[in-house]
Amino acid sequence: MDGPAIERARKIQKMKRNHLLGLIVLAVLAGVFLATFQDASTYQTFPTAEGQMGEECVVIGTLDLNDSIAFNKDKMLLRFTAVDKDGNSRTVYYNKPKPTDFERSEEITLTGFATDTAFVTTNILMKCPSKYKEKEKLQQT
Amino acid sequence: MSYVGEHTWVGDLGRLMVALSFVWATFSSVAYALHLRRPQSHWLATARWSFRLHALAVVGIVAVLFVAIWNHWFEFDYVWRHSSTDLPLRYIFSCFWEGQEGSFLLWTFWQAVLGWILIHKSREWEAGVMLTVAAVQAFLSSMLLGVYVFGIKLGSSPFVLIRDLPENLGLPWTQMADYLTSFPAFQEGNGLNPLLQNWWMTIHPPTLFLGFALTVVPFAYAVAGLLTKRYSDWVKPALSWTFAGVAVLGVGILMGGAWAYEALSFGGFWAWDPVENASLVPWLTLVAAGHLMMVEKHKHSATGITLFMALFTFWLVLYSTFLTRSGVLGDSSVHSFVDLGLSGQLLVYLLFFVLGTAALLAIRWKSFPKNATDELLGSREFWMFIGSITLLLSALQIAFSTSLPVFNKLIGPDGWIPLLGDALAPPTNANEHYNRLQMPFAIVVSVLMAVGPFLVWRSNSPLFWKRILPAAAGSVVLGGLIAWGMTIQHPVHVVLLVVSLFSALANVDLWLRLWRGNSRHLGMTTAHVGFALVLLGSLVSQGKKEFLSVNKSFIHKDFPANENSVLELKDTVSMVPYWVTWTGERSEGQNHYYDLTFMEKRGDTAFTLSPFIQMNERMGNVPEPDTRHFWNRDIYTHVTFADLRDVPDSTQWKRPLEVTLKAGEEAIVYDNFILHCDTLEVRDAVFTTDGSNIKRLNMALQLRLVAMDGSEEALLPIYSLAGDQLTQTDAVAERSGVKARFASVETEEGRFKIQLWRRSEEDQPFILIQAIAFPWINLLWLGSVLMGLGSALAVVQRVQRDREKAKKASA
Numbered sequence: 001m002d003g004p005a006i007e008r009a010r011k012i013q014k015m016k017r018n019h020l021l022g023l024i025v026l027a028v029l030a031g032v033f034l035a036t037f038q039d040a041s042t043y044q045t046f047p048t049a050e051g052q053m054g055e056e057c058v059v060i061g062t063l064d065l066n067d068s069i070a071f072n073k074d075k076m077l078l079r080f081t082a083v084d085k086d087g088n089s090r091t092v093y094y095n096k097p098k099p100t101d102f103e104r105s106e107e108i109t110l111t112g113f114a115t116d117t118a119f120v121t122t123n124i125l126m127k128c129p130s131k132y133k134e135k136e137k138l139q140q141t
Numbered sequence: 142m143s144y145v146g147e148h149t150w151v152g153d154l155g156r157l158m159v160a161l162s163f164v165w166a167t168f169s170s171v172a173y174a175l176h177l178r179r180p181q182s183h184w185l186a187t188a189r190w191s192f193r194l195h196a197l198a199v200v201g202i203v204a205v206l207f208v209a210i211w212n213h214w215f216e217f218d219y220v221w222r223h224s225s226t227d228l229p230l231r232y233i234f235s236c237f238w239e240g241q242e243g244s245f246l247l248w249t250f251w252q253a254v255l256g257w258i259l260i261h262k263s264r265e266w267e268a269g270v271m272l273t274v275a276a277v278q279a280f281l282s283s284m285l286l287g288v289y290v291f292g293i294k295l296g297s298s299p300f301v302l303i304r305d306l307p308e309n310l311g312l313p314w315t316q317m318a319d320y321l322t323s324f325p326a327f328q329e330g331n332g333l334n335p336l337l338q339n340w341w342m343t344i345h346p347p348t349l350f351l352g353f354a355l356t357v358v359p360f361a362y363a364v365a366g367l368l369t370k371r372y373s374d375w376v377k378p379a380l381s382w383t384f385a386g387v388a389v390l391g392v393g394i395l396m397g398g399a400w401a402y403e404a405l406s407f408g409g410f411w412a413w414d415p416v417e418n419a420s421l422v423p424w425l426t427l428v429a430a431g432h433l434m435m436v437e438k439h440k441h442s443a444t445g446i447t448l449f450m451a452l453f454t455f456w457l458v459l460y461s462t463f464l465t466r467s468g469v470l471g472d473s474s475v476h477s478f479v480d481l482g483l484s485g486q487l488l489v490y491l492l493f494f495v496l497g498t499a500a501l502l503a504i505r506w507k508s509f510p511k512n513a514t515d516e517l518l519g520s521r522e523f524w525m526f527i528g529s530i531t532l533l534l535s536a537l538q539i540a541f542s543t544s545l546p547v548f549n550k551l552i553g554p555d556g557w558i559p560l561l562g563d564a565l566a567p568p569t570n571a572n573e574h575y576n577r578l579q580m581p582f583a584i585v586v587s588v589l590m591a592v593g594p595f596l597v598w599r600s601n602s603p604l605f606w607k608r609i610l611p612a613a614a615g616s617v618v619l620g621g622l623i624a625w626g627m628t629i630q631h632p633v634h635v636v637l638l639v640v641s642l643f644s645a646l647a648n649v650d651l652w653l654r655l656w657r658g659n660s661r662h663l664g665m666t667t668a669h670v671g672f673a674l675v676l677l678g679s680l681v682s683q684g685k686k687e688f689l690s691v692n693k694s695f696i697h698k699d700f701p702a703n704e705n706s707v708l709e710l711k712d713t714v715s716m717v718p719y720w721v722t723w724t725g726e727r728s729e730g731q732n733h734y735y736d737l738t739f740m741e742k743r744g745d746t747a748f749t750l751s752p753f754i755q756m757n758e759r760m761g762n763v764p765e766p767d768t769r770h771f772w773n774r775d776i777y778t779h780v781t782f783a784d785l786r787d788v789p790d791s792t793q794w795k796r797p798l799e800v801t802l803k804a805g806e807e808a809i810v811y812d813n814f815i816l817h818c819d820t821l822e823v824r825d826a827v828f829t830t831d832g833s834n835i836k837r838l839n840m841a842l843q844l845r846l847v848a849m850d851g852s853e854e855a856l857l858p859i860y861s862l863a864g865d866q867l868t869q870t871d872a873v874a875e876r877s878g879v880k881a882r883f884a885s886v887e888t889e890e891g892r893f894k895i896q897l898w899r900r901s902e903e904d905q906p907f908i909l910i911q912a913i914a915f916p917w918i919n920l921l922w923l924g925s926v927l928m929g930l931g932s933a934l935a936v937v938q939r940v941q942r943d944r945e946k947a948k949k950a951s952a
Contacts, residue, residue: 029537032534040542043563073909100782104761
């Protein structure tokens with residue numbers, strides 16, 4: 001073979017390799033994106049969560065302070081009532097220590113799943129009115 | 142009306158500086174553009190001095206804000222919100238950048254410094270580079286303007302007076318000339334978030350923002366390369382800057398991790414929180430960009446992708462800024478900034494640079510040189526290229542998962558184009574999600590870090606195989622032993638363990654044995670070994686972290702309910718391999734400490750850890766951990782539950798009991814105590830004149846409560862009547878936990894009815910704690926230090942070599 005032919009052959013080989021690389025990259029990206037969507041949970045209300053019992057989801061609501069908040073340290077069980085954004089209220093069980101300042105939370109984000117008797121949460125995120133309190137203080141003066 | 146005690150001139154000066162910094166940056170950018178267009182024109186000098194004026198204005202803003210914080214001028218909202226008079230000096234700096242405006246200012250400041258240096262150092266690249274830097278500065282400065290243009294808020298000024306805040310406008314106190322002196326609220330500021338009152342927090346933000354600022358340099362060089370059509374030449378001068386960015390940003394991120402490990406109580410140094418991810422993602426692509434730039438410098442074979450990666454890194458920095466500051470993350474992150482209503486402006490900022498430079502890249506793409514020289518499969522550059530692509534994919538995965546709230550805004554049920562039925566929430570177990578998806582990338586990167594440097598000898602030469610074999614064999618044996626010894630069973634974990642060891646060993650072996658300790662390669666070797674140790678340390682310390690505090694609740698292995706121990710005061714609990722006693726609690730300042738004594742069951746190690754809860758009225762009560770560092774593992778503890786009520790209230794009293802006793806009688810109560818009724822003490826008795834009705838009566842009953850061990854407590858419940866008004870004052874025996882009430886007198890028989898309550902079992906003082914062992918976490922910190930030092934050394938050496946070369950060329 002003469003020089004240009006070799007050159008051309010190498011070029012083709014390189015193109016093929018680049019295409020193969022591109023394909024691998026795309027495949028990995030697709031896999032990663034699918035996995036992310038699969039792992040992502042969804043925001044629900046209590047009734048919609050009950051429509052898919054046992055499936056993990058996130059419910060945002062508030063703590064019902066009128067109902068009892070009971071924590072049993074021996075069973076490591078916290079039981080309280082939460083009200084979701086649509087006003088549905090449910091009993092919630094949480095198998096971890098009662099969060100600090102739980103009663104002061106103005107919003108709670110519950111990660112967990114619905115069962116036929118109660119909502120079981122595995123993680124609670126609280127939003128406390130800390131940073132905004134300052135304004136109230138000023139308004140009182 | 143003039144207000145008493147205000148320093149309005151300071152605010153005016155600050156605002157003037159902000160305006161000037163914005164104007165000069167814009168002007169400088171335009172001037173540089175004009176100069177670039179027609180180099181013969183006289184715009185260069187103008188561009189330079191306007192940038193310098195801009196930089197001085199930025200320094201001026203910093204100085205003015207600092208003076209306001211230093212002097213506690215609480216009439217300024219930013220000063221009031223973020224500082225207080227009781228803060229020590231080092232935290233005054235933290236106040237400066239706690240808020241959004243201050244952290245923008247910090248970023249602007251670093252970029253102004255970098256711009257100033259670039260004017261001197263970038264030589265023939267100056268116009269192309271500085272045009273971009275100045276444009277970025279103009280956008281950043283605009284974030285501090287705080288003006289309304291056609292009803293749209295442009296920026297947020299740190300110099301707003303509290304009385305000028307929109308929510309305070311028209312309030313009566315704003316009309317009082319002496320409001321500053323007459324209201325106690327203005328005597329003391331809101332203060333710095335106590336969680337940020339930590340040594341790491343004084344050095345982490347400046348380091349991180351310097352890292353962010355450094356990413357603008359390769360970006361600006363890449364833009365300059367595209368503008369001047371020198372698609373490959375820009376790499377050489379930008380390379381040192383890029384690796385300086387890698388070092389600084391990397392160290393900055395890990396400092397954040399160290400802070401989280403020391404001051405936050407989520408039990409680890411990394412939580413894959415969106416704010417953490419937002420800084421990690423650009424770091425990964427910056428590392429990729431740096432390595433691609435080396436490929437491009439040597440072989441000119443990665444022109445397009447190198448330019449893309451340098452641009453993309455800065456796009457990600459802008460995107461991260463948008464994510465963490467626009468409020469879009471909302472519920473998914475606990476520590477993103479408060480939304481200042483700047484999301485529109487941030488989006489314009491993001492889109493301007495992304496679309497502008499993407500268009501430029503697309504237009505120029507066709508004209509990139511098509512290089513015929515083929516990268517062989519076995520070449521070092523080819524695998525550096527593959528490594529960079531792997532880092533990019535890894536970064537994209539993190540960015541994608543972190544962006545779920547953005548997808549909600551775009552395609553969620555309430556979004557722009559409602560495609561999804563349900564709004565997406567972050568993965569329920571973030572750690573598991575990210576660790577599982579990131580480990581394969583870490584494995585590939587580790588292997589490439591080990592093999593890459595050996596590819597100085599092509600992989601088709603027998604020398605290559607011979608030379609890499611010892612490290613490969615060594616890591617398999619050592620990794621196998623460690624996996625067996627530490628019972629690491631998960632196959633992916635074992636693979637990552639082996640390859641990260643391989644990566645560390647191979648680099649050390651190469652440098653010591655084959656390069657004979659040549660200092661020229663020391664920087665690179667140290668950085669690679671450091672990164673390998675970071676991976677190894679994270680894997681072992683997180684993968685084999687062990688809860689010492691366990692209880693007997695068991696629901697399901699994927700549903701942990703047993704990771705906390707109940708500790709009653711003075712009670713000793715087994716937490717293998719320790720006996721743990723909660724010996725007491727104490728308050729120091731706003732912190733409430735819980736002293737825990739750890740004693741090794743077999744051995745004589747004993748130590749005390751004092752995790753605490755910060756009782757802060759302004760920020761809420763926050764638990765903070767305490768950690769004992771051993772050379773091979775850390776014992777980390779934090780309080781997960783404690784009853785913070787100071788005074789036990791009435792609801793705690795359970796098991797009501799009623800006994801009727803005569804003076805001198807006794808009764809056994811609650812199985813454990815004997816209650817003696819000694820005498821009745823009539824303190825006051827006034828009857829109506831006819832003697833039939835009681836007008837006033839005050840009696841106390843002397844009781845004694847004797848415990849099983851013979852110890853006594855006196856009780857004196859009081860019965861007091863005034864007209865029809867009955868008051869019963871209860872008496873409490875604190876040690877026994879019994880409360881007595883003088884209920885009534887049965888006059889005929891001379892008996893007294895006594896009501897008793899017992900403080901219920903559940904209300905005995907107790908705390909819940911988590912104690913976690915992190916094995917070999919020091920490998921992670923060692924790796925971090927090595928990575929930072931190594932990268933820094935490599936940069937210094939590169940700069941020196943370039944200087945020597947330039948000298949030789951000119952000689």
